[in-house]
Amino acid sequence: MRRRVRTSVDALEHLVGGLGTALLALGALIWVLAVAAACLVGVGLLLAPGALSVLRSVADRERARLSRWGGPVPEVGPAPVDGRAALRDPVVRRELGWVTLHAVLGFGTGLIGLALPLYAVQDLTFPLWFRLVPPDAAPGVVWWRVDGLPDALAVGLLGVGWLAVVVGAGPALARVQAWPGRWLLSPPPGVDLSLRVAQLTATRAAALDAHAVELRRIERSLHDGTQNRLVAVNVLLGAARRALRRDPGRADEILERAQHAAEQALGELRTVVRGILPPVLDDRGLAGALAGLAGGSPVPCRLTVDVPVRCAVAVEATAYFVVAEALTNAARHSGADAVDVAVRRDRDRLLVTVVDDGHGGADEARGSGLTGIRRRVEAYDGRMTVTSPTGGPTRMYVELPCGS
Known part of the structure; x- marks a missing residue:
């Protein structure tokens, strides 16, 4: 049950993220159509490269979002600057199809995915505040008059139903929302190879x-x-x-x-x-080894590990190295008061997240150890993302393949 709830929460996060890219896709679609209409009179030819760049930028944002959830969707490089070449480019044609589908389907599924939990919370809590509203002002899709506590409890039961729909249908909605991107934003077969x-x-x-x-x-x-x-x-x-x-x-x-x-x-x-190869991994497993790192960290560390099945030794050693280096960097460079480390397995990926509340500004070019971590992660066909705005926080996200 706990795993199902976590999957539903992840699905809600992806639906909200997809709603954001759907709004960007809608804006990009309107701009592309406007430029296409302007091209009929020759004015839009100068704007075509910019419109293609906007289209590619929005598509790359969706590629990055999808890559953080499931299999990676690689980027395809800069957009062509010539309008005629763009019309012959299969990648551009696929992106035009995606931006149309996602602006409609992604926006609709995102709204539904956001509305369902709001309905659930509203109806579940209605028995607590139903006296504050007139009897005719029942929440959500309630069609009956709420005259007293029994009617309010019936609304609460409806909220339980909404919650069941969220848990059961949320992941499916997220997959439906992601489907156009995984179908159309993946490179064509030859380019992919x-x-x-x-x-x-x-x-x-x-x-x-x-x-x-x-x-x-x-x-x-x-x-x-x-x-x-x-x-x-x-x-x-x-x-x-x-x-x-x-x-x-x-x-x-x-x-x-x-x-x-x-x-x-x-x-x-x-x-x-x-x-x-730290022997503590053999003796205590990944969770025990990371607990030892967290306990010995100069910066207070909150550790969460959810890896029910052992991964390959090389993968566990890489995850151990990533966390050890991240804690060392946090102690030396970030000025952080606390670090949160979360390690979990999601199907065939081991996900490592390290967040500190330091002053941020981490830069791989300044020799902060991030380059060594990235090389070690990429050596195992993994991916690493670091966000560290000035003022913090610094967030490192690592994905490592660990088999099915």
Whole structure:
């Protein structure tokens, strides 16, 4: 039941988001039609590139919205600037079809999806405030006269019915609203394949870069830390061996220092190994490992994990790395007082959300660690979105494929 309610809440969120893009689609459709009408007299030719750009911008916003819910819908690049070339472009023709459908279907389903929960809340709470309205002013679609508490309770029962409709029909409405976008905004088959090849080439390069960076980090950790400790152990053991012949009492002190250096080397070696694949993931699972990170975070962290089934080890390690780096960034750069971390599995995707209440302004170009996180996420064919306006909050959203 809890899962069904969460699915309904997510569906309501997507319906409201779809209502917003439907309003944008309606505005873009009106503008395109106006420019097309102006082109009949030659005036609109100068406005055609701008209208195509507006159309592509609205379509890309819908692509991004759909990609956050379900399978990704890739963007297709900038719109053509030549009107004649645009008419021959299959992507533009599909976007014109989408903007027409979504302006009608998306707007209608969005209004219905928004009205149903409002009806449910209004009717459910009506027995609490029915005395404040005249008997003839019954709420919603109530057709009977409300003269007293029994009639008001009947309205409340109607609210229960509305709530059942919201839970049962909300996800279906969201799918209906998303259908034109998934059908028409996805690239044509040939373009889709070429985009996928380009995407795989880019992610492979990112994976190789991330692998090289990881190897350099391991090499640097071993060279600067463990190797130096082991060299110190070797030097101290040689000194102790010489001291055994000259000053046996001094040899015991040197051996104690060598033992201490060996213990430090072992500790640093364990740290390097944990950085490759944290053993806590095997011991405690993803939820336990993230709880350990949250408990040790310098910034107070509220953690929510809903992953009923284990994911692949590499995916869990990537999620662990993302949260660890995000908490480190929040402590070093954001000035945040609290961080919210939510990890949940949605079908074949592992979703990680990290939100802090800091001053915002996070920028990948300034070396804040976000580039390393993005490379590691994209190496596993995942996606990462960061929004960090000046003044905050900073929100990181990561999707990782984890199988069905």
